[in-house]
Amino acid sequence: MASLTDHLADLVEDADAVILFSPTASFHDRFIDGDTGDTDVIVAAPDDDVGAESFVELPLPFRNVRDRIRFGIEGAMDASLVSEGDEVVCIASVFEGESDAIIRVTVDETANSGIYDLFVDSRADPGVIRNVFEVAIELGKKGQKGKPVGALFVVGDAGKVMNKSRALSYNPFEKSHVHVGDPIVNVMLKEFSRLDGAFVVSDSGKIVSAYRYLEPAAEGVDIPKGLGARHMAGGAITRDTNATAIVLSESDGLVRAFKGGSLVLEIDPEEY
Numbered sequence: 048m049a050s051l052t053d054h055l056a057d058l059v060e061d062a063d064a065v066i067l068f069s070p071t072a073s074f075h076d077r078f079i080d081g082d083t084g085d086t087d088v089i090v091a092a093p094d095d096d097v098g099a100e101s102f103v104e105l106p107l108p109f110r111n112v113r114d115r116i117r118f119g120i121e122g123a124m125d126a127s128l129v130s131e132g133d134e135v136v137c138i139a140s141v142f143e144g145e146s147d148a149i150i151r152v153t154v155d156e157t158a159n160s161g162i163y164d165l166f167v168d169s170r171a172d173p174g175v176i177r178n179v180f181e182v183a184i185e186l187g188k189k190g191q192k193g194k195p196v197g198a199l200f201v202v203g204d205a206g207k208v209m210n211k212s213r214a215l216s217y218n219p220f221e222k223s224h225v226h227v228g229d230p231i232v233n234v235m236l237k238e239f240s241r242l243d244g245a246f247v248v249s250d251s252g253k254i255v256s257a258y259r260y261l262e263p264a265a266e267g268v269d270i271p272k273g274l275g276a277r278h279m280a281g282g283a284i285t286r287d288t289n290a291t292a293i294v295l296s297e298s299d300g301l302v303r304a305f306k307g308g309s310l311v312l313e314i315d316p317e318e319y
């Protein structure tokens with residue numbers, strides 16, 4: 048079987064840009080050394096291991112290829128590397144291992160899914176959003192003592208979020224100065240996730256409170272039917288404030304992110 052690289056020249060020809068998703072160094076080098084003509088080469092990956100000229104950092108590996116491509120394209124748009132109407136060739140690994148798939152898309156600014164803005168254009172630091180995702184994914188994978196568990200994290204704009212919520216119980220984070228991402232905090236978050244309500248996290252990642260009952264106005268919130276009170280409250284608080292909500296569902300095990308009152312991203316922790 049001919050390898051993907053044998054066809055690359057044909058497939059990339061007359062595209063405006065190529066996005067290589069997490070390429071190996073050898074694939075990237077072969078690619079750069081080949082004749083890419085006027086086509087810009089962009090690398091999208093968790094880390095820039097290949098010394099790319101143009102780079103879009105992926106905050107998560109995005110097992111779902113559609114999410115990965117959306118993030119890469121929206122990130123490339125944000126950096127003015129591609130623009131409306133551009134033909135972009137995306138080269139990614141869909142199966143395990145090396146780059147094995149090519150998806151050619153036309154950039155359509157109106158189709159912006161918001162997945163890039165979720166991380167980069169939130170009130171909270173991108174790393175904070177990522178850390179909260181990681182806790183939610185881990186919690187979703189393992190549950191609490193083997194049982195599925197739900198959790199609601201409201202990240203950023205914490206002052207306003209506190210004003211639109213009330214305490215369900217004493218706040219174990221009252222006088223602490225702990226941040227998401229600290230290993231010990233992740234253990235605490237998992238422990239407290241058995242109890243009701245939401246975690247409130249500041250822009251910089253400080254855990255402001257646990258056990259908050261959110262009381263946002265729910266009008267104008269557009270979340271899929273079938274999701275319950277936790278998701279409704281999480282979605283609605285992001286319309287009422289500039290926070291981002293990351294919700295782990297106890298019933299279907301998925302992690303969802305809401306921003307501006309809409310569902311932006313849905314991932315299955317089992318794939319991570």
Ligand SMILES: Nc1ncnc2c1ncn2[C@@H]1O[C@H](COP(=O)(O)OP(=O)(O)OP(=O)(O)O)[C@@H](O)[C@H]1O
Nearest residue numbers: 197243244245260261275276277278280296297298
């Ligand atoms: N307004 C709210 N603020 C904070 N937490 C809430 C709120 N409403 C519900 N919850 C939390 O969500 C939990 C689950 O509620 P519910 O089953 O209605 O939500 P859900 O969206 O179906 O979530 P799941 O998919 O996890 O079941 C409640 O036990 C409570 O801890």
Ligand SMILES: [Mn+2]
Nearest residue numbers: 275276297298
């Ligand atoms: Mn439910």
